[in-house]
Amino acid sequence: MNLNMSSAESLLAQIQGLSSSIADLTHLRNYLKQSDDLLRTESTRLVPLLNELDPSIHSLGYLYILDACTAAPISKEQANELVITVARFINVCAAEQIRLAPDKFISVCKRLKEQVMLLQDPMRGVAPLLTAIRKLQTSTEQLTTLHPDFVLLCLLSKCYKTGFSILENDIFEVDQPRDLFLYCYYGGMICIGQKQFRKALELLHNVVTAPMAIVSAIAVEAYKKYILVSLIHHGQFSTSFPKYASQAAQRNLKNFSQAYLDLVNSYSTGKVSELETCVRANTEKFESDKNLGLVKQVVSSMYKRNIQRLTQTYLTLSLQDIANTVQLDSPKAAEMHVLQMIQAGEIYATINQKDGMVRFLEDPEQYKTCEMIERIDFSIQRIMMLSKKLTGMNETMSFDPSYLGKVGRERQRFDFDDYDVPSKFNI
Incomplete structure:
Protein backbone atom coordinates (compact mmCIF):
# COMPACT_ATOMS: atom_id res chain seq x y z
CA MET A 1 0.00 0.00 0.00
CA ASN A 2 3.03 2.29 -0.17
CA LEU A 3 2.08 3.69 -3.53
CA ASN A 4 3.15 7.02 -4.98
CA MET A 5 -0.09 9.06 -5.01
CA SER A 6 1.27 11.33 -7.74
CA SER A 7 0.42 8.54 -10.15
CA ALA A 8 -3.26 8.75 -11.10
CA GLU A 9 -2.93 5.45 -12.92
CA SER A 10 -1.78 3.70 -9.75
CA LEU A 11 -4.74 5.11 -7.83
CA LEU A 12 -7.09 3.90 -10.55
CA ALA A 13 -5.56 0.42 -10.43
CA GLN A 14 -5.92 0.24 -6.65
CA ILE A 15 -9.62 1.20 -6.76
CA GLN A 16 -10.39 -1.24 -9.56
CA GLY A 17 -8.47 -4.05 -7.88
CA LEU A 18 -9.85 -3.61 -4.36
CA SER A 19 -13.57 -3.21 -4.94
CA SER A 20 -14.79 -6.81 -4.84
CA SER A 21 -14.66 -8.37 -1.36
CA ILE A 22 -15.27 -6.84 2.07
CA ALA A 23 -11.66 -7.45 3.06
CA ASP A 24 -10.38 -5.67 -0.06
CA LEU A 25 -12.78 -2.78 0.49
CA THR A 26 -11.55 -2.40 4.07
CA HIS A 27 -7.96 -2.15 2.78
CA LEU A 28 -9.07 0.34 0.14
CA ARG A 29 -10.88 2.49 2.68
CA ASN A 30 -7.81 2.64 4.94
CA TYR A 31 -5.62 3.47 1.94
CA LEU A 32 -7.91 6.27 0.75
CA LYS A 33 -8.41 7.58 4.27
CA GLN A 34 -4.67 7.95 4.79
CA SER A 35 -4.36 9.72 1.45
CA ASP A 36 -7.36 12.03 1.88
CA ASN A 51 -14.92 8.50 -16.31
CA GLU A 52 -12.71 5.43 -15.88
CA LEU A 53 -14.61 4.09 -12.87
CA ASP A 54 -17.99 2.39 -12.67
CA PRO A 55 -19.81 4.06 -9.74
CA SER A 56 -21.96 0.95 -9.20
CA ILE A 57 -18.90 -1.32 -8.82
CA HIS A 58 -16.19 1.04 -7.56
CA SER A 59 -18.50 3.07 -5.30
CA LEU A 60 -16.04 3.59 -2.43
CA GLY A 61 -13.19 4.84 -4.60
CA TYR A 62 -15.54 6.88 -6.75
CA LEU A 63 -16.93 8.47 -3.58
CA TYR A 64 -13.52 9.57 -2.30
CA ILE A 65 -12.57 11.09 -5.64
CA LEU A 66 -15.98 12.76 -6.04
CA ASP A 67 -15.70 14.22 -2.54
CA ALA A 68 -12.26 15.62 -3.31
CA CYS A 69 -13.35 17.04 -6.67
CA THR A 70 -16.41 18.80 -5.25
CA ALA A 71 -14.82 20.17 -2.06
CA ALA A 72 -13.72 23.41 -3.74
CA PRO A 73 -16.20 26.28 -4.29
CA ILE A 74 -18.49 25.64 -7.25
CA SER A 75 -19.67 28.38 -9.61
CA LYS A 76 -23.27 28.59 -10.70
CA GLU A 77 -22.21 27.54 -14.19
CA GLN A 78 -20.60 24.36 -12.81
CA ALA A 79 -23.46 23.61 -10.44
CA ASN A 80 -25.67 21.95 -13.05
CA GLU A 81 -22.95 19.48 -14.05
CA LEU A 82 -22.20 18.69 -10.40
CA VAL A 83 -25.88 17.98 -9.67
CA ILE A 84 -26.08 15.56 -12.61
CA THR A 85 -22.89 13.74 -11.58
CA VAL A 86 -23.78 13.43 -7.89
CA ALA A 87 -27.38 12.41 -8.59
CA ARG A 88 -26.21 9.66 -10.95
CA PHE A 89 -23.72 8.40 -8.36
CA ILE A 90 -26.36 8.30 -5.60
CA ASN A 91 -28.73 6.33 -7.81
CA VAL A 92 -26.27 3.59 -8.79
CA CYS A 93 -23.78 3.36 -5.90
CA ALA A 94 -23.58 0.23 -3.75
CA ALA A 95 -25.03 0.82 -0.28
CA GLU A 96 -22.59 -1.58 1.43
CA GLN A 97 -19.65 0.40 0.03
CA ILE A 98 -20.77 3.95 0.80
CA ARG A 99 -21.58 2.88 4.37
CA LEU A 100 -17.85 2.30 4.83
CA ALA A 101 -17.39 6.07 4.49
CA PRO A 102 -20.70 7.61 5.64
CA ASP A 103 -19.19 11.03 6.41
CA LYS A 104 -17.90 11.33 2.84
CA PHE A 105 -21.24 10.26 1.41
CA ILE A 106 -23.11 12.75 3.58
CA SER A 107 -20.75 15.57 2.53
CA VAL A 108 -21.30 14.84 -1.16
CA CYS A 109 -25.07 14.70 -0.70
CA LYS A 110 -25.09 17.97 1.20
CA ARG A 111 -23.19 19.61 -1.65
CA LEU A 112 -25.91 18.38 -4.00
CA LYS A 113 -28.49 20.06 -1.76
CA GLU A 114 -26.47 23.29 -1.70
CA GLN A 115 -26.18 23.34 -5.49
CA VAL A 116 -29.89 22.77 -6.20
CA MET A 117 -30.57 25.60 -3.76
CA LEU A 118 -28.06 27.75 -5.66
CA LEU A 119 -29.84 26.88 -8.90
CA GLN A 120 -33.18 27.69 -7.21
CA ASP A 121 -34.46 24.29 -8.28
CA PRO A 122 -34.92 22.30 -5.03
CA MET A 123 -37.07 19.66 -6.72
CA ARG A 124 -34.00 18.26 -8.49
CA GLY A 125 -32.60 17.21 -5.13
CA VAL A 126 -35.69 15.48 -3.75
CA ALA A 127 -35.42 12.07 -5.45
CA PRO A 128 -31.61 11.73 -5.09
CA LEU A 129 -31.68 12.59 -1.38
CA LEU A 130 -34.51 10.14 -0.72
CA THR A 131 -32.43 7.43 -2.40
CA ALA A 132 -29.37 8.53 -0.41
CA ILE A 133 -31.26 8.22 2.86
CA ARG A 134 -32.48 4.73 2.04
CA LYS A 135 -28.94 3.61 1.13
CA LEU A 136 -27.37 5.22 4.20
CA GLN A 137 -29.92 3.89 6.70
CA THR A 138 -29.39 0.55 8.40
CA SER A 139 -33.10 0.63 9.31
CA THR A 140 -36.06 2.97 8.78
CA GLU A 141 -35.88 3.80 12.51
CA GLN A 142 -32.59 5.65 12.01
CA LEU A 143 -32.56 9.44 11.61
CA THR A 144 -29.67 10.38 9.35
CA THR A 145 -28.05 13.78 8.93
CA LEU A 146 -29.63 13.91 5.47
CA HIS A 147 -33.22 13.72 6.75
CA PRO A 148 -33.54 17.48 7.51
CA ASP A 149 -32.05 18.40 4.12
CA PHE A 150 -34.44 16.07 2.29
CA VAL A 151 -37.51 17.35 4.15
CA LEU A 152 -36.44 20.96 3.55
CA LEU A 153 -36.16 20.36 -0.20
CA CYS A 154 -39.62 18.72 -0.18
CA LEU A 155 -40.97 21.75 1.65
CA TYR A 160 -45.48 17.39 0.36
CA LYS A 161 -46.58 13.83 -0.43
CA THR A 162 -43.02 12.67 -1.03
CA GLY A 163 -41.87 14.28 2.20
CA PHE A 164 -44.81 12.86 4.14
CA SER A 165 -43.90 9.33 3.02
CA ILE A 166 -40.73 9.41 5.12
CA LEU A 167 -42.38 11.17 8.06
CA GLU A 168 -44.58 8.13 8.64
CA ASN A 169 -41.56 6.14 9.88
CA ASP A 170 -41.05 5.94 13.64
CA ILE A 171 -37.62 7.25 14.66
CA PHE A 172 -35.69 5.65 17.53
CA GLU A 173 -32.05 6.29 16.58
CA VAL A 174 -30.75 9.87 16.54
CA ASP A 175 -27.07 10.75 16.17
CA GLN A 176 -27.25 14.56 16.27
CA PRO A 177 -29.92 16.41 18.33
CA GLY A 193 -49.28 21.75 4.02
CA GLN A 194 -50.95 18.33 3.73
CA LYS A 195 -53.61 19.22 6.34
CA GLN A 196 -52.26 16.32 8.39
CA PHE A 197 -52.64 18.28 11.62
CA ARG A 198 -52.43 15.30 14.01
CA LYS A 199 -49.02 14.30 12.66
CA VAL A 207 -39.33 19.97 19.05
CA VAL A 208 -40.95 21.84 21.94
CA THR A 209 -40.37 19.09 24.51
CA ALA A 210 -36.97 17.80 23.34
CA PRO A 211 -34.05 18.21 25.78
CA MET A 212 -32.39 21.61 25.38
CA ALA A 213 -29.97 23.57 27.53
CA ILE A 214 -30.99 26.88 25.95
CA VAL A 215 -33.98 27.84 23.83
CA SER A 216 -33.19 27.81 20.12
CA ALA A 217 -34.87 29.78 17.34
CA ILE A 218 -36.17 26.48 15.94
CA ALA A 219 -37.93 25.68 19.23
CA VAL A 220 -39.51 29.15 19.37
CA GLU A 221 -40.89 28.93 15.83
CA ALA A 222 -42.08 25.37 16.46
CA TYR A 223 -43.91 26.49 19.61
CA LYS A 224 -45.75 29.23 17.71
CA LYS A 225 -46.91 26.77 15.06
CA TYR A 226 -47.74 24.22 17.75
CA ILE A 227 -50.15 26.71 19.31
CA LEU A 228 -51.86 27.49 16.01
CA VAL A 229 -52.18 23.86 14.90
CA SER A 230 -53.56 22.90 18.32
CA LEU A 231 -56.30 25.49 17.95
CA ILE A 232 -57.10 24.32 14.42
CA HIS A 233 -57.11 20.61 15.23
CA HIS A 234 -58.35 20.50 18.85
CA GLY A 235 -60.04 23.87 19.28
CA GLN A 236 -58.01 24.52 22.41
CA PHE A 237 -54.47 24.84 23.72
CA SER A 238 -53.00 24.15 27.14
CA THR A 239 -50.27 26.57 28.19
CA SER A 240 -48.91 24.03 30.68
CA PHE A 241 -45.84 22.09 29.63
CA PRO A 242 -45.49 18.35 30.26
CA LYS A 243 -43.09 17.41 33.06
CA TYR A 244 -40.57 15.94 30.64
CA ALA A 245 -40.12 19.26 28.82
CA SER A 246 -36.82 20.99 29.55
CA GLN A 247 -36.59 23.79 32.10
CA ALA A 248 -35.31 26.09 29.36
CA ALA A 249 -38.49 25.52 27.33
CA GLN A 250 -40.81 25.92 30.29
CA ARG A 251 -39.20 29.16 31.41
CA ASN A 252 -38.64 30.92 28.10
CA LEU A 253 -40.86 29.78 25.22
CA LYS A 254 -43.91 31.72 26.40
CA ASN A 255 -41.86 34.94 26.57
CA PHE A 256 -41.29 34.78 22.81
CA SER A 257 -44.91 33.93 21.94
CA GLN A 258 -47.15 36.45 23.67
CA ALA A 259 -49.17 37.34 20.56
CA TYR A 260 -49.97 33.65 20.09
CA LEU A 261 -50.97 33.19 23.72
CA ASP A 262 -53.27 36.23 23.35
CA LEU A 263 -54.82 34.42 20.40
CA VAL A 264 -55.42 31.38 22.62
CA ASN A 265 -57.21 33.52 25.18
CA SER A 266 -59.39 35.13 22.50
CA TYR A 267 -60.19 31.74 20.98
CA SER A 268 -61.29 30.33 24.33
CA THR A 269 -64.12 32.91 24.53
CA GLY A 270 -65.82 31.31 21.52
CA LYS A 271 -66.53 34.78 20.12
CA VAL A 272 -65.41 35.37 16.55
CA SER A 273 -65.43 39.16 17.01
CA GLU A 274 -62.90 39.00 19.86
CA LEU A 275 -60.71 36.59 17.92
CA GLU A 276 -60.71 38.84 14.85
CA THR A 277 -59.85 41.85 17.02
CA CYS A 278 -56.84 39.98 18.39
CA VAL A 279 -55.75 38.99 14.87
CA ARG A 280 -55.96 42.59 13.65
CA ALA A 281 -53.91 43.79 16.62
CA ASN A 282 -51.13 41.29 15.90
CA THR A 283 -51.30 40.99 12.12
CA GLU A 284 -47.87 42.52 11.64
CA LYS A 285 -46.32 40.01 14.05
CA PHE A 286 -48.08 37.02 12.47
CA GLY A 293 -52.10 31.86 6.70
CA LEU A 294 -52.27 29.52 9.70
CA VAL A 295 -53.87 32.25 11.80
CA LYS A 296 -56.61 32.63 9.18
CA GLN A 297 -57.21 28.88 9.44
CA VAL A 298 -57.54 29.33 13.20
CA VAL A 299 -60.30 31.90 12.63
CA SER A 300 -62.04 29.57 10.18
CA SER A 301 -61.80 26.71 12.68
CA MET A 302 -63.72 28.73 15.26
CA TYR A 303 -66.75 28.78 12.98
CA LYS A 304 -66.51 25.00 12.77
CA ARG A 305 -66.19 24.63 16.55
CA ASN A 306 -69.24 26.80 17.10
CA ILE A 307 -71.24 24.78 14.56
CA GLN A 308 -70.14 21.55 16.26
CA ARG A 309 -71.44 22.91 19.57
CA LEU A 310 -74.83 23.45 17.94
CA THR A 311 -75.02 19.73 17.07
CA GLN A 312 -74.90 18.96 20.79
CA THR A 313 -77.92 21.16 21.49
CA TYR A 314 -80.23 21.04 18.45
CA LEU A 315 -81.68 18.34 16.22
CA THR A 316 -82.69 20.80 13.49
CA LEU A 317 -81.76 24.39 12.86
CA SER A 318 -82.20 26.82 9.98
CA LEU A 319 -79.23 28.07 8.02
CA GLN A 320 -80.18 31.62 9.02
CA ASP A 321 -80.05 30.70 12.72
CA ILE A 322 -76.69 29.00 12.23
CA ALA A 323 -75.34 32.11 10.49
CA ASN A 324 -76.60 34.35 13.29
CA THR A 325 -75.32 32.13 16.10
CA VAL A 326 -71.80 31.59 14.78
CA GLN A 327 -71.51 35.14 13.34
CA LEU A 328 -71.37 34.27 9.65
CA ASP A 329 -72.33 36.82 7.00
CA SER A 330 -75.25 34.95 5.43
CA PRO A 331 -77.19 31.65 5.29
CA LYS A 332 -75.21 30.83 2.12
CA ALA A 333 -71.95 31.10 4.07
CA ALA A 334 -73.43 28.87 6.77
CA GLU A 335 -74.44 26.32 4.13
CA MET A 336 -70.91 26.23 2.70
CA HIS A 337 -69.38 25.68 6.15
CA VAL A 338 -71.85 22.90 6.98
CA LEU A 339 -71.24 21.18 3.63
CA GLN A 340 -67.46 21.31 4.08
CA MET A 341 -67.78 19.86 7.57
CA GLU A 362 -75.78 10.69 15.06
CA ASP A 363 -72.41 9.20 14.11
CA PRO A 364 -73.29 6.33 11.72
CA GLU A 365 -70.11 4.39 12.50
CA GLN A 366 -70.98 1.09 14.23
CA TYR A 367 -67.32 -0.02 14.56
CA LYS A 368 -68.05 -3.44 13.06
CA THR A 369 -66.96 -3.14 9.43
CA CYS A 370 -63.92 -5.03 8.12
CA GLU A 371 -62.12 -1.76 7.45
CA MET A 372 -62.64 -0.50 11.00
CA ILE A 373 -61.54 -3.85 12.47
CA GLU A 374 -58.36 -3.69 10.37
CA ARG A 375 -57.67 -0.15 11.58
CA ILE A 376 -58.15 -1.15 15.21
CA ASP A 377 -55.95 -4.22 14.76
CA PHE A 378 -53.24 -2.10 13.12
CA SER A 379 -53.34 0.34 16.04
CA ILE A 380 -53.07 -2.50 18.58
CA GLN A 381 -50.14 -4.08 16.73
CA ARG A 382 -48.34 -0.73 16.55
CA ILE A 383 -48.84 -0.08 20.28
CA MET A 384 -47.50 -3.55 21.08
CA MET A 385 -44.47 -2.92 18.88
CA LEU A 386 -43.80 0.45 20.53
CA SER A 387 -44.17 -1.08 23.99
CA LYS A 388 -41.69 -3.82 23.13
CA LYS A 389 -39.28 -1.26 21.69
CA LEU A 390 -39.46 0.95 24.78
CA THR A 391 -38.92 -2.04 27.07
CA GLY A 392 -35.81 -2.99 25.11
CA MET A 393 -34.46 0.57 25.19
CA ASN A 394 -35.12 0.77 28.93
CA GLU A 395 -33.22 -2.48 29.53
CA THR A 396 -30.31 -1.28 27.40
CA MET A 397 -30.16 2.03 29.25
CA SER A 398 -30.27 0.33 32.66
CA PHE A 399 -26.93 -1.35 31.86
CA ASP A 400 -25.28 1.67 30.24
CA PRO A 401 -22.22 2.69 32.34
CA SER A 402 -22.45 6.40 31.53
CA TYR A 403 -26.15 6.49 32.45
CA LEU A 404 -25.57 4.59 35.72
CA GLY A 405 -22.71 6.91 36.55
CA LYS A 406 -24.84 10.00 35.95
CA VAL A 407 -27.69 8.61 38.04
CA GLY A 408 -25.24 7.86 40.86
CA ARG A 409 -23.87 11.41 40.78
CA GLU A 410 -27.39 12.87 40.80
CA ARG A 411 -28.36 10.77 43.81
CA GLN A 412 -25.30 11.96 45.71
CA ARG A 413 -26.07 15.54 44.75
CA PHE A 414 -29.60 15.40 46.18
CA ASP A 415 -28.78 13.17 49.18
CA PHE A 416 -29.41 15.71 51.96
CA ASP A 417 -31.72 16.03 54.95
CA ASP A 418 -35.03 17.80 54.49
CA TYR A 419 -33.98 20.58 56.87
CA ASP A 420 -30.66 21.15 55.12
CA VAL A 421 -31.84 22.36 51.70
CA PRO A 422 -29.25 24.43 49.76
CA SER A 423 -30.49 27.94 49.00
CA LYS A 424 -29.76 27.58 45.29
CA PHE A 425 -32.84 25.37 44.86
CA ASN A 426 -35.14 28.23 45.97
CA ILE A 427 -37.48 25.90 47.85
Missing part, protein backbone atom coordinates in the same frame (compact mmCIF):
# COMPACT_ATOMS: atom_id res chain seq x y z
CA ASP A 37 -5.36 15.28 2.09
CA LEU A 38 -3.34 14.38 -0.99
CA LEU A 39 -6.51 13.51 -2.88
CA ARG A 40 -7.82 16.99 -2.26
CA THR A 41 -4.63 18.70 -3.38
CA GLU A 42 -4.59 16.57 -6.56
CA SER A 43 -8.35 16.89 -7.15
CA THR A 44 -8.04 18.63 -10.52
CA ARG A 45 -5.89 15.79 -11.87
CA LEU A 46 -8.33 13.18 -10.53
CA VAL A 47 -11.43 14.44 -12.35
CA PRO A 48 -10.75 12.37 -15.50
CA LEU A 49 -10.60 9.22 -13.34
CA LEU A 50 -14.32 9.45 -12.68
CA LEU A 156 -39.40 24.29 -0.70
CA SER A 157 -40.49 22.40 -3.83
CA LYS A 158 -43.97 21.69 -2.37
CA CYS A 159 -43.42 17.93 -2.78
CA ARG A 178 -29.95 19.32 15.87
CA ASP A 179 -30.98 16.91 13.11
CA LEU A 180 -34.03 15.89 15.15
CA PHE A 181 -35.03 19.52 15.75
CA LEU A 182 -34.82 20.45 12.07
CA TYR A 183 -36.40 17.21 10.85
CA CYS A 184 -39.41 17.58 13.15
CA TYR A 185 -39.80 21.31 12.45
CA TYR A 186 -39.65 21.00 8.65
CA GLY A 187 -41.70 17.82 8.85
CA GLY A 188 -44.36 19.60 10.87
CA MET A 189 -44.59 22.26 8.18
CA ILE A 190 -45.00 19.61 5.48
CA CYS A 191 -47.82 17.99 7.48
CA ILE A 192 -49.48 21.40 7.80
CA ALA A 200 -47.95 17.96 12.57
CA LEU A 201 -48.76 18.28 16.26
CA GLU A 202 -46.74 15.16 17.04
CA LEU A 203 -43.65 16.47 15.23
CA LEU A 204 -43.88 20.01 16.60
CA HIS A 205 -44.45 18.59 20.09
CA ASN A 206 -41.16 16.70 19.74
CA GLU A 287 -47.07 38.19 9.02
CA SER A 288 -43.40 38.67 9.94
CA ASP A 289 -43.42 35.14 11.39
CA LYS A 290 -44.99 33.90 8.12
CA ASN A 291 -47.84 32.42 10.12
CA LEU A 292 -50.69 34.63 8.91
CA ILE A 342 -70.05 17.05 6.35
CA GLN A 343 -67.57 16.16 3.59
CA ALA A 344 -64.68 16.17 6.08
CA GLY A 345 -66.62 13.95 8.50
CA GLU A 346 -66.53 16.62 11.20
CA ILE A 347 -70.31 16.56 11.66
CA TYR A 348 -73.17 14.35 10.47
CA ALA A 349 -76.08 16.26 9.01
CA THR A 350 -78.39 16.71 6.04
CA ILE A 351 -79.45 19.99 4.43
CA ASN A 352 -82.92 20.59 3.09
CA GLN A 353 -82.24 23.36 0.59
CA LYS A 354 -85.94 23.85 -0.10
CA ASP A 355 -86.73 25.19 3.37
CA GLY A 356 -83.16 26.04 4.41
CA MET A 357 -83.11 23.64 7.35
CA VAL A 358 -80.25 21.52 8.67
CA ARG A 359 -80.89 18.24 10.44
CA PHE A 360 -78.10 16.99 12.69
CA LEU A 361 -77.56 13.22 12.83
